[in-house]
Amino acid sequence: MKRVDGRKPNEIRKVKIIRDYYPHAEGSVWFELGDTKLICTATVEEKVPQFLKGTGQGWVTAEYAMLPRSTPVRVAREVMIGKTGGRTQEIQRLIGRSLRAIVNLEALGERTILIDCDVVQADGGTRTAAITASFMVLCDALKRLYESEVISEFPLKDYVAAVSVGIADNTILLDLCYEEDISAQVDMNIVMSGDGKFIEVQGTAEKTPFSKDELSKMLGLAEKGVRELIVIQKSALGKDNLMEKQS
Amino acid sequence: MKRVDGRKPNEIRKVKIIRDYYPHAEGSVWFELGDTKLICTATVEEKVPQFLKGTGQGWVTAEYAMLPRSTPVRVAREVMIGKTGGRTQEIQRLIGRSLRAIVNLEALGERTILIDCDVVQADGGTRTAAITASFMVLCDALKRLYESEVISEFPLKDYVAAVSVGIADNTILLDLCYEEDISAQVDMNIVMSGDGKFIEVQGTAEKTPFSKDELSKMLGLAEKGVRELIVIQKSALGKDNLMEKQS
Amino acid sequence: MKRVDGRKPNEIRKVKIIRDYYPHAEGSVWFELGDTKLICTATVEEKVPQFLKGTGQGWVTAEYAMLPRSTPVRVAREVMIGKTGGRTQEIQRLIGRSLRAIVNLEALGERTILIDCDVVQADGGTRTAAITASFMVLCDALKRLYESEVISEFPLKDYVAAVSVGIADNTILLDLCYEEDISAQVDMNIVMSGDGKFIEVQGTAEKTPFSKDELSKMLGLAEKGVRELIVIQKSALGKDNLMEKQS
Amino acid sequence: MKRVDGRKPNEIRKVKIIRDYYPHAEGSVWFELGDTKLICTATVEEKVPQFLKGTGQGWVTAEYAMLPRSTPVRVAREVMIGKTGGRTQEIQRLIGRSLRAIVNLEALGERTILIDCDVVQADGGTRTAAITASFMVLCDALKRLYESEVISEFPLKDYVAAVSVGIADNTILLDLCYEEDISAQVDMNIVMSGDGKFIEVQGTAEKTPFSKDELSKMLGLAEKGVRELIVIQKSALGKDNLMEKQS
Amino acid sequence: MKRVDGRKPNEIRKVKIIRDYYPHAEGSVWFELGDTKLICTATVEEKVPQFLKGTGQGWVTAEYAMLPRSTPVRVAREVMIGKTGGRTQEIQRLIGRSLRAIVNLEALGERTILIDCDVVQADGGTRTAAITASFMVLCDALKRLYESEVISEFPLKDYVAAVSVGIADNTILLDLCYEEDISAQVDMNIVMSGDGKFIEVQGTAEKTPFSKDELSKMLGLAEKGVRELIVIQKSALGKDNLMEKQS
């Protein structure tokens, strides 16, 4: 079976990463996964949410938005509605949780890494691409903190990347593009760490519930995709990869 | 290993269901799962969201809220903040998706079943309890529509119930109470249909990523829990169960 | 003349009080007045509004909400509209003022008792029932503060209870249920203290203005109702009634 | 006993009325009650709230605001907070109800009279002054509708005016100015119709509950004040008074 | 060519200024420019915006609103919409910038002069009238601060006044009234200081772009108007004019 963009069912799309996209941000990347394009940045703030004050512990959080014409049909700016919608909030929370799972928040100290993910063009998989890209800028921002000796321990515990899997036309597909996504019976987003474990597993039967066997196959395919994305992350980090230096 | 409330790891809490809790609602239930107590109602609205107008298709949606002192520490009313928070929106969307997966929306016609889930007391598992309880009131509302001949086909395709599983103290637990939930390393919510398939799978590693083997065991335990809950649903519906009559 | 529920014109509905409804709240009650059912809780907050900071004086305030299907026709959640409506704000302010009238705010010290009134089922008289029920939880919260020696003087000066009166079909009625309320020409809510004085008098001619004589009769009937409610409050408090112990 | 402005306890302040203050409004008045100054206007809108559509019945509603420096200490504009506060909403609802009590809404037809009350200077009694002034502009707007034959029956059933009474320093006072109001133990607002009946009775014990005897004396004093205000209204209307012409 | 109100093209409307309109405000004025009427007040706040904290520098800011019936067709209150509109925000920012240009913010110290401009009646030119009137109350507020020795240097550097010019029916007009304004091809607002320099120049071609020559003529006419307004300001200030005393 051929996919709309000619890929095989178990193939991820081409990734392009431009690091240090902005001259001033603590971490910034232009990230492309096929025709899905986004800008991710990391901002260090010397404060933490109320519930962490005085605990000595840091925080990682994320904001996500889409440019109005990033999608075929224009999406309204959320500021015009006056608040972030449910989908946006879900994605923001997912990105934040995923990143926190691989950060030593005690070593970060009482500061926040605020990740901004702005989708320039959306062709499916924006939330998983945002996680994979966010790892890059998180890494850069932490490196700056560590090298400027603001923190004495590099707080990154592992890699993190994410990919979508799904079932469309009864075929299990890796990394769905928009056209595949809207016709999929099942849509899963899998976030995994560098040691091959699960951080988040989110699967939704859009119309037809899925069996244990289908779930198992999707998880396997996702694992393959994440492993490939982490190889790409490592390659893009190159010599700036403090994790490899540590080990 | 004994749990805080004396249950075995693979045991769900005691369920109590009072049907037709309100005299006027199209469906209403007082639902208890251990010390988690909630009121679920179904309201039939003769309109659909904008994107469904003219399609002949219906909709099922949900709203969720907690009473301020349903939790040990008072939670602020969301109206005082001016908007529903991210957690609330996630839960509302989850309930809606879960129910839509087992409803024939074409047979429902252009009307909306609005499910209200109000948590009177929260002791963990409110979102999964809300789904299990929502099925009851959805069923009653659809039965009223069908018996009053507003719709000519009973639109329910299957049962749906949900349960939480997790890993706490390296033990895999079914149906976590609040105390277990806050100390869990992994927290999963599983929504399944009556034929034993998955509708939603949502697993989050709070701190430590989980392995494929752990995931597999959690899914198995969830399946057991959901099967027991569906038995309870059937028993509570009794002779009002149009699905059994059909088959 | 017989009323819809068989009562005599000067009769209040049956009251049911379950104290300590919640295991964790500083005060909590399940309160029924006929088919009007509500949950009232008291939360102690170690802070006061801006205008009281540094005065040594405390505050009592209230929040009020109705569950969506507490009424025959579903009421929209105020959070979906984004703000509390005018009726809700009026009721919240009324409850707060009524309670503050019988509390020694200096003896309370710089802390706030926040009363939550959530209507589970509404059959008329929710605002007056909320005041009568709030007294119970206020009393319990203050007792806890006093017995744990956070405050050295018990700050309750008197009882407070409230009841509605009105004119429907030219008959003066005590404690109107919903059906009576919507057809009433005049609707009054009376809040009184234990010594038989008025704290709030609010009367509204829905259509036909009322005479001085009618007003006088309504006030008399209200006084009877309040006196009976205070007897019920005393009985429910039993030996936890610090006011009786003091005298 | 002399009052701060030299009045006797049972005296109202000097009233000044400039009719047709705006060249374009359907009704408009500059109204002074002592140093309380406000602008009231009436706007006719050819629509009714949702719940009245198709009933053939009209509506009267009101909006109220204070200029920021109308009070000694500047009050924040409500738009800066993003919503109307509880006090404003109470007053708006009170003005609307008071006016509707003397209007034949069927004769008005499916249109709305929107009353705007903007307080230019506040020296106590703004809500009662707003009601008394609103009657004037309501009358003018209805006259225009009637004389232009938009409506065939003049829909005003009676006069309406309002006044405050209260107890300060154990003296019962009529028409409290700001200085008296803030030190008053009891604060009442009474709305009455031209036939001497009550439309609204709102009394609040700020600190000390009040007795039946005190209530009775306050009501008597209020009646005197309202009667005098209606004489002033009649005089200001002069030959434009369609009610007198009818009788 | 005669204008609608009989003025010559280069004539400003009649100005009326009532100083100290409010008994309590630090500066207040009733200001009329023809039929455009507004109330301006100045309030001194002992705080500055976040970005100025610790700089020793003060701030001048403005809020602007229109009474609902100040215009022929009622304008909705912005609080009912929930936020200030774009036009209001533009005007507020313009007034603030214009005043700050002639205030020595260092000499003011860390405090804010908050200017309120409320339009009672609008007949064109409200924003420029608001600037001219605001100067008066700013002057009074600063005088009070200076004379009470809160500040040791009088912080006003120059006068400021503003006027509108425009092109209607191919004639260049000074100080447009509402009727002229709505039919104008070009609309300019010019803010100038007492030494004849420009503080703000804002010109908009409503339909037809304007030439350099037309721009030059409009600027010349505006200069004439501002010079006349400053003469009126000086005359209204009289002996309270600390700037003249200084020189």
Next chain:
Amino acid sequence: MKRVDGRKPNEIRKVKIIRDYYPHAEGSVWFELGDTKLICTATVEEKVPQFLKGTGQGWVTAEYAMLPRSTPVRVAREVMIGKTGGRTQEIQRLIGRSLRAIVNLEALGERTILIDCDVVQADGGTRTAAITASFMVLCDALKRLYESEVISEFPLKDYVAAVSVGIADNTILLDLCYEEDISAQVDMNIVMSGDGKFIEVQGTAEKTPFSKDELSKMLGLAEKGVRELIVIQKSALGKDNLMEKQS
């Protein structure tokens, strides 16, 4: 005098235009003016604002936003504050007015061209760059409407472009970058049409008012800049330039 980026005082920055940046938008451009980078798109909506319904006339409007890290110090997303700020609203209104001045709204018919301007990187002059870029996408969207025969007349009357001028260090500069902008005494934004006339003139003295002579020189420099920008627009449009074909 050399500028921070080596330009001469009367030189504009290098412009880069990528047309048809998005595959689906009716008009879209990636636009760079030095280090100021933005994405502009045009969306055709078959509806007009309320006040134009039934007039047969179209509308052009704009929305503007900055990505959070487009600036050296992160700017908060306006949706997190809940509304668009004053600066954003001013810019949106300016872009809309500027474009409407060169569009024949009758020929457009009852539809809206919605322009989205999203600043990817901000180095001064974003609002003028947005206008210059918006012209490109407006042109493309109108061309599509015209060529698909939705409209029978090409509604563009002229070119429009905008540039900033200012005075910094007593030198008059064309097209200020961010560093120049923040230190400028005077900041002007000039919008001109292809025939060399003014559409908008907005000049602000940040601290020191400016003379008529300085104003005149700034206007001359702006004219030079706009003329160069229009040459660049023409070159980028090339053979898609329906205006040239018409003449």
